[in-house]
Amino acid sequence: MLQQADVTAERPPDFTPSLEFEQTRRLVEHGVQESWWYLSDQLSQLRKKLETYPDLLSHIDQILEEGADHTRVTQHDLMRLSQLDGLGTWREQEASDLSSLVQKRLHALQNPPDCSKAKKLVCNLNKGCGYGCQIHHVVYCFIVAYGSHRTLILKSRGWRYNKAGWEDVFQPLSETCTDPAGYTHSHWPGTNDTQVVDLPIIDTLSQRPPYLPLAIPRDISERLSRLHGDPAAWWVGQFLKYMLKPQPHTQQMLDSMAESLGFQRPIVGIHVRRTDKVGTEAAFHSISEYMNHVENYYARLALATPGVIKRVYLASDDPTVITEAQKKFPDYTFIGDPSIAKTAAVATRYTDASLKGIIADVHFLSLTDYLVCTFSSQVCRIAYEIMQTYHPDASSYFRSLDDIYYYGGQNAHNQRARFSHTPRRPDELALNPGDIVGVAGNHWDGYSKGVNRRTRQNGLYPSYKMEEIVDIADFPPYTEVDKRKSGT
Template identity: 35%
Template sequence: MNRKYAVCVTCFYCFITFIAWSLLCLKQNIRPLKVWNHLDDSRQLIKLLSGRYVDKNQSQSLSFRDKNVTEPVTSMHQNVTVLKTLRDLVQRRLFYLQNPKNCTAAKKIICKPNTFGFGSGLHQVTLCLIVAYATHRTLILESKGWRYAAKGWETVFLPISTNCTSTMNNTVTHTTNLEKIKDKQAIQLPRLMLHVHPQNYFPFAIPDDLADRLERVHSKPEIWWIGQFVDYLIRPNIDLKSYIHKQLDKLNIRRPIVGLHVRRTDKINEANYISLREYMKYADQWFNQHLINNTHTRYIFIATDEPNIIREAQQKYPNYTYVYHEDVINITKGVRYSTSSLKGVLLDVHTLVMCDFVICTMTSNVCRLVHELKESRDGTASERVLSLDVDYIFNQRFRGKLTESKVLHNDTAGLHLRGCSVIKDKRKNPIRPLFTADLNKSRVVMPVYPEVKEII
């Protein structure tokens, strides 16, 4: 009798599980039998039942869908309101930190952009500003002689501080160990942050005082958090703002529009080649899903450093209307490290952020920058940015050194992504893919800046 009872209970459990699984598959527009073939173990089944499983073959198309599409309009509005409130709070905290009442007494961090490309240098400075925020120090950015603009950061951006731009004759201590800076008035970080010992507030950590609200309204709070620092750093000055507005008026963008960032030139040596056909395949899927009227004009914005990409798109896919910044393509193709080239890159980034959907490669700093800005400003990048190679990473290397003899498991061969990071421990195989290190999201206690009141 007990055995029959156990069999009945098991059968009933399996039936209920199958019904729940089928309903969830229907809700996510996934074919149940197709998913079943991909379920390798019970953990994947648990992910499916919890709504966190996505069929690998359909994940790209599913990423087009708005995660809030089934929520009431009031809920969507509330989420946007909360994000705007938090964004305003963080931006005002950064302004307060960067403009202390007494610059001489304020503790400081000195940082210099690295000598690589713009995106790499920006993310280097972003990490410096995160360190400044977490340690309650004002960031002094020494950017004179920057390869993109000899006069420095303010050539195109607003100053990161209006009243504290030097060490004020404070003694400066060069350090790579951020755990031993409490008694130091001013510290200088190395130009390459890979020499700095990682801290618990490094990406992908989020501040504990904002975490509850962020996690309720945002699917990627850790990227939203990084985006706040990027947003603060690249606020355009009057000249850059005028340039962007003038170029956008000339472009005359119309919606709906999909943006493509197709990087060639030096990126061919840093990451796997991806054909234009791959970009257009997903652009076509997006338009098919979002345009009920097939006669509607399909606009595509292309940001690229290779003029042949435009010609290829026009010849092979004539059913689209293409828009692009022709001057920017010619400038970036010719002289990469110049103020004109920098303004061109920023114009492309700004235009991509405005697009309804963006297809790019996260091995590129520009793609990650677009992702960060979309998360920071409207919290929709997870549904509106598609990477054709790796997932989002914060590509700053810590500890160890790269070995060019090995390639990552996903076969992304890149100057910054190729190889493994040697971790100093006693494991038999102390090597792991570089970008898998230190990427776990965590809630960390950081300064709450009580002087900055939240505006509700």
């Protein structure tokens, strides 16, 4: 995320940091951030109560400013720590190796030796929702295909975004097997002997398998947990990497836009969702709220790269947002295409121009160095998931103004208490070390909300005392695929 001088030393090729070291380093990073969110929120609340005392207000503002600077310097040093003594080199290589392993497995799954005899999972693309929701629907189908060891057959003719289907925009999911026919056919879950199984949408799925998101495969879980701060997002990102390979004309469109927009790094991505979503799925957030986090990112980046040009890629379904941002923040270079925002309006959402626009927004947002958005938006979450495929670990390269990362229809998201907690307010949870808490959300003020599985109490709890529980599931072995040499 932060560009810096090369601090990586040579290490033996078999060098691997311990899982405990990597997890502890992330806990420190998490704790620093959560502590600052708590302190800044408390000081901001105190400031509101002291509005009639200008001298005190000035002093609180100074504490907030210097506290933010303290936090940025600490984060800068932690980022350097993650690259020292060969850790950066190891992380780059391990990320590449793990991705290659998964991509090879997906290719083998999607290209069976004999399509007429292969076990298949049929997925209908036409789920009645927007682009981000439909892409996540295909990912869900693909994960179930991987978990049931079936070739995914995507039925996309008549797709509401492109009547010609998926293959008119992206490359087919298989080079050799696209026929849904088979000698036996059943609805999910079928049996082990059923050749073709139809999969419903995740919302109506009965007999839910344990390998739905946020689960990751057991056979790569230790390597992935050592490498990455958000293993589930990395895992989803690998399916998107395989799925969203553009057709030549789609790639040409993206390349042409990158040149005309002057897309360069470093750059922060902002996704501002308005129109039909505000008031129903999401609250209104002003452009200033987004820019507060952009300014903090560039202040942090300036510690390593003074004088950097402050660029922002701004995507929105409201064409007035870019003009507003340029007017309010003249020291930033904003790039974006207002015509994309116009096609994102409800009346024109399912046109060819709209599809090109949303593909471009997701593409460029995922290529940014830091993402400021609302995770209630599927577009934002897809950009974050794809971002994981471009970096060894981009799990902290975002700031959501509302939800934490989640996957629609996911299995339970749990955290574990590392330390005890005695409630200081009636709405807080009591915690013992080892308590499991089902996460409902992060309030970004040092506290999260959830339910203590032991006491069944709902309430707030201090985020810095918790650790993530990585959901690990048994997927089918791909041993024979792993043994094959690359390219065979």
